[in-house]
Amino acid sequence: xxxxxxxxxxxxxxxxxxxxxxxxxxxxxxxxxxxxxxxxxxxxxxxxxxxxxxxxxxxxxxxxxxxxxxxxxxxxxxxxxxxxxxxxxxxxxxxxxxxxxxxxxxxxxxxxxxxxxxxxxxxxxxxxxxxxxxxxxxxxxxxxxxxxxxxxxx
Amino acid sequence: xxxxxxxxxxxxxxxxxxxxxxxxxxxxxxxxxxxxxxxxxxxxxxxxxxxxxxxxxxxxxxxxxxxxxxxxxxxxxxxxxxxxxxxxxxxxxxxxxxxxxxxxxxxxxxxxxxxxxxxxxxxxxxxxxxxxxxxxxxxxxxxxxxxxxxxxxxxxxxxxxxxxxxxxxxxxxxxxxxxxxxxxxxxxxxxxxxxxxxxxxxxxxxxxxxxxxxxxxxxxxxxxxxxxxxxxxxxxxxxxxxxxxxxxxxxxxxxxxxxxxxxxxxxxxxxxxxxxxxxxxxxxxxxxxxxxxxxxxxxxxxxxxxxxxxxxxxxxxxxxxxxxxxxxxxxxxxxxxxxxxxxxxxxxxxxxxxxxxxxxxxxxxxxxxxxxxxxxxxxxxxxxxxx
Numbered sequence: 001x002x003x004x005x006x007x008x009x010x011x012x013x014x015x016x017x018x019x020x021x022x023x024x025x026x027x028x029x030x031x032x033x034x035x036x037x038x039x040x041x042x043x044x045x046x047x048x049x050x051x052x053x054x055x056x057x058x059x060x061x062x063x064x065x066x067x068x069x070x071x072x073x074x075x076x077x078x079x080x081x082x083x084x085x086x087x088x089x090x091x092x093x094x095x096x097x098x099x100x101x102x103x104x105x106x107x108x109x110x111x112x113x114x115x116x117x118x119x120x121x122x123x124x125x126x127x128x129x130x131x132x133x134x135x136x137x138x139x140x141x142x143x144x145x146x147x148x149x150x151x152x153x154x
Numbered sequence: 155x156x157x158x159x160x161x162x163x164x165x166x167x168x169x170x171x172x173x174x175x176x177x178x179x180x181x182x183x184x185x186x187x188x189x190x191x192x193x194x195x196x197x198x199x200x201x202x203x204x205x206x207x208x209x210x211x212x213x214x215x216x217x218x219x220x221x222x223x224x225x226x227x228x229x230x231x232x233x234x235x236x237x238x239x240x241x242x243x244x245x246x247x248x249x250x251x252x253x254x255x256x257x258x259x260x261x262x263x264x265x266x267x268x269x270x271x272x273x274x275x276x277x278x279x280x281x282x283x284x285x286x287x288x289x290x291x292x293x294x295x296x297x298x299x300x301x302x303x304x305x306x307x308x309x310x311x312x313x314x315x316x317x318x319x320x321x322x323x324x325x326x327x328x329x330x331x332x333x334x335x336x337x338x339x340x341x342x343x344x345x346x347x348x349x350x351x352x353x354x355x356x357x358x359x360x361x362x363x364x365x366x367x368x369x370x371x372x373x374x375x376x377x378x379x380x381x382x383x384x385x386x387x388x389x390x391x392x393x394x395x396x397x398x399x400x401x402x403x404x405x406x407x408x409x410x411x412x413x414x415x416x417x418x419x420x421x422x423x424x425x426x427x428x429x430x431x432x433x434x435x436x437x438x439x440x441x442x443x444x445x446x447x448x449x450x451x452x453x454x455x456x457x458x459x460x461x462x463x464x465x466x467x468x469x470x471x472x473x474x475x476x477x478x479x480x481x482x483x484x485x486x487x488x489x490x491x492x493x494x495x496x497x498x499x500x501x502x503x504x505x506x507x508x509x510x511x512x513x514x515x516x517x518x519x520x521x522x523x524x525x526x527x528x529x530x531x532x533x534x535x536x537x538x539x540x541x
Contacts, residue, residue, distance in 0.1 A: 006499070018269065020470070022469075022470050022471025022472065023471055023472040024258065024259065024471070024472065024473050024474060027472065050363060051382070051385050051386065052385050052386075052388065052390075052401075053388060054388070054390075054476075054503055054508075055482065055485055055487065055501065055503035055508075055541045056260065057487065057499075057501040059489050059498070059499045061371070069474065070485070070487065070501075072474065072485070072503070074276060076385055076399055076401055079406060083474070085472075094157060097199075100378070102386055103385050103387050103388075103511075103515075104385050104386065104388030104508055104511060107507070107508075107510075108388070108508075111507075113159075115222075119157040119159075121157055125160060125165075126157060126158065126160060127159060127160040127161055127165075128161075128164065128215075129215065130214060130215035130218040130540060131160035131164065131215060131218070132215075133162055137524050139220060139223055140222060140223055140499075152155065
């Protein structure tokens with residue numbers, strides 16, 4: 001399946017998604033409320049079968065008051081690639097957990113929580129993965145400050 | 155709607171009860187952060203009932219350096235040395251992942267010479283990595299001799315690297331648009347001389363360890379994971395191939411010179427520790443085959459197509475590139491704002507972080523000695539987990 005028909009198929013299944021520009025591979029943008037429904041289709045649709053969640057991460061845009069969640073999917077059955085992105089507000093960064101679909105998401109989401117502070121709803125075991133439990137703040141946020149940080153040379 | 159955040163303490167202080175009628179209880183054992191099977195600082199808390207593993211709680215983070223945060227202040231060439239320090243046994247492949255992503259995004263062309271040398275170097279490193287893994291697995295399971303043999307080959311390949319690259323571990327060799335240095339004039343001759351020796355080494359590995367009854371007993375049918383489960387748990391590389399899934403980025407989306415050479419994607423049938431062992435041995439033979447096909451015809455040309463002091467600015471958007479390292483798919487995700495020569499956000503999809511968690515599905519039900527085999531068969535490099 002070529003990228004164009006892949007995107008067309010996903011659009012037919014879920015009309016609320018938008019194609020995301022500025023990406024090097026097929027990419028769609030999904031409202032966070034529908035994320036779980038879209039992801040379920042992507043995993044279970046017979047022509048898609050995205051069974052491998054390669055990576056999951058968040059990008060901080062403090063100026064626009066949003067986190068962009070990026071999911072990178074691969075189908076080992078059909079050899080397809082897809083980026084799924086979804087925005088959550090920075091003031092209340094709650095997103096549905098996809099760990100019920102791909103078990104590996106449980107730990108990838110823990111990493112995103114640990115370093116970016118994105119909260120995943122219905123996550124079986126949401127806790128920090130690298131830092132200690134009493135660590136204050138989320139280091140990958142753009143406005144993160146702590147007393148060990150050095151001033152960057154201007 | 156509230157999201158509950160847990161702590162490790164909560165997990166470790168949950169009530170412990172054993173199944174047996176005797177007045178026994180389960181207990182928690184810390185394996186690591188300093189433990190011989192971890193090959194680095196990985197802490198694994200194991201909940202045990204007698205000798206039976208009930209639950210495995212990996213606690214990574216002891217070598218977390220915040221590489222992704224640091225990369226937000228570095229330009230793309232400066233990112234390369236940091237990738238050496240992730241999976242240090244696949245340093246060249248990690249360099250390649252960044253170089254490949256930047257080249258695709260910025261539209262930098264390379265030539266055949268660069269791609270062929272990159273492929274040869276990457277395969278030499280895969281051989282080196284698997285040789286070391288073979289030795290270390292032997293040591294984990296009580297065969298110290300294997301460790302010394304594995305290190306012997308690692309040294310010999312390390313000398314080839316040292317001659318061209320000047321480094322034995324942190325390579326910093328593959329750059330966007332080319333290579334750091336050209337190969338030495340006698341590089342091809344030396345590698346050609348090495349290949350028959352390495353072939354013999356693989357045979358030696360077989361006779362030394364593969365046929366050993368104790369070794370086989372400890373690996374066969376231990377820690378079985380089927381293909382679908384391994385994929386759902388995010389495994390890539392030899393771990394997923396041992397479960398019968400032919401996922402190898404060198405074959406599924408050929409990069410470098412992999413499209414021009416003949417090689418087999420090695421897959422297992424059972425998905426146990428033995429398959430993971432044997433897939434790696436077979437991959438060493440395939441790597442030798444790949445190098446044999448390329449070493450005679452290294453094309454002429456410059457070893458770099460751009461000047462290294464130019465500032466590289468990537469177009470706005472998401473750029474993702476990945477390569478197959480010795481442990482699986484290593485991906486680089488760059489989010490660029492299109493204005494500066496540094497990434498806005500850079501994320502490494504590291505194979506070891508994703509391969510680690512399959513242990514929570516594999517180990518329960520096995521004895522603690524089998525847990526050693528299971529963890530050893532995953533071939534984890536801890537700095538790549540923690541980043």
